[in-house]
Every structure is written in structure tokens, then in C-alpha cells.
Amino acid sequence: MRSSVLPRSFYRRASLAVAPELLNKVLVAGPCRGRIVEVEAYAGGLDPASHAYRGLSARTTTMFGPPGHLYVYFTYGMHYCANAVTGEDGEGQAVLLRALAPLAGLAQMRERRPTVRRDRDLTSGPARLCQALGIDRTADGTDLVRGWVRIVDDGIPPPDDPGNSVRIGITRAVDRPWRWFVRGDPNVSR
DNA sequence: ACCGGGATGTTCT
């Protein structure tokens, strides 16, 4: 079966519904590909942990835009993280891509992350995967249906029983179990 | 293995 790009309609739903369905889909950025094995949902303007909680700003313009686009933000002075915008235009919902299993373009990933030894450390974190795939602030707003970064379905369905936990690295709304991952995958972040 | 701290700059209070 040939892989097909996820259509706009896939994203036009609540981030809590989209997030677990993104597991086992494939993130494509130029020659680099990785299977999505860990995600977190950020539920929009009513979610205190979401960047959308404070309302529209220069940073969150993409997040509040139409679904199916890539929201990239800069954090800790040196890292980028990437999300798929979901829901309806104006809602500010998104799914953070937290880890991939590298599939293709590993040589280029290693050029961008020269200190990495094991393959499993190439893309096992939200900032690691952005560095490996060359996703930075210039990728913010990319259309995931038509742009140079896309998410495709290569026929592997999401897990029937994904791992599930609270979200990582946040300080507000820490109790909400909105992280999902592929159980047992060595590329899931620590 | 675990733990602590530094890097670095944008965003928000």
C-alpha cells in the first residue's frame, strides 16, 4: 500500500481525539521520515497548560489558525518544538509531536545531531526530533497537507491500547492524562 | 543507574 497524505479533515477535530490517532503515522520533512510514537494534546484556550490559554499573540498566530498546519515554537533559548494544529480555525488546539522512530534520512539526521551515538536518541524528544529533521522557526505555519513537512499514513494503524500518562515538562494542569505513546517503543522519550 | 546544574533567548508578568 502506498502512503497517503493525511487530509485536512483528519485534523479538523478535537486535539484529544486526534492525538492518539497520530500514533504510527509518519512525519515527512524532505528526505527525513520518522514514525510518530509519542504525542501530547493541548486542548485550546481553556487548557491552562496550552500556549493558547493566554489568547492570541505573535507566537501563537499559527496555533489559532486553520487546522492541518505546523505550529513551531522556540523555547529554553535554543530548542524548537513542533505541533499539528487541530480543531476549527480560531480554537487554538494542537498536538505536540514528542518522539519519532527514525525511518529514513538517518545520515542527514546524524549530520544535524553529530553527538548522538544510538539511533534511538536521534528523535526521542520534542526538540530532538525538530533538530534531526531540520524543523525551526521558518517551518512555523507550514501546511501539513501541501507543504515540505507532511504527515502521511503508510498503512500501519494506531495501537489498540496505547500507553497513556500525564503530560511532561509542564507546571499547570499537570493532572490531565493527555499524553499517548506506543507501548514498548524504544524511541519514546524518557 | 540516578541526580544536579548550565546553556540560551523569547515571551509574558
Add this chain to the structure above:
DNA sequence: GAACATCCCGGTG
């Protein structure tokens, strides 16, 4: 001025 959806390195056990 503080916080930050993180990562890496060097310490100790």
C-alpha cells in the same frame, strides 16, 4: 525579572 511543552554533560553510586 521570571518562566519556559528541553537537552546535554559531568558528578556520584
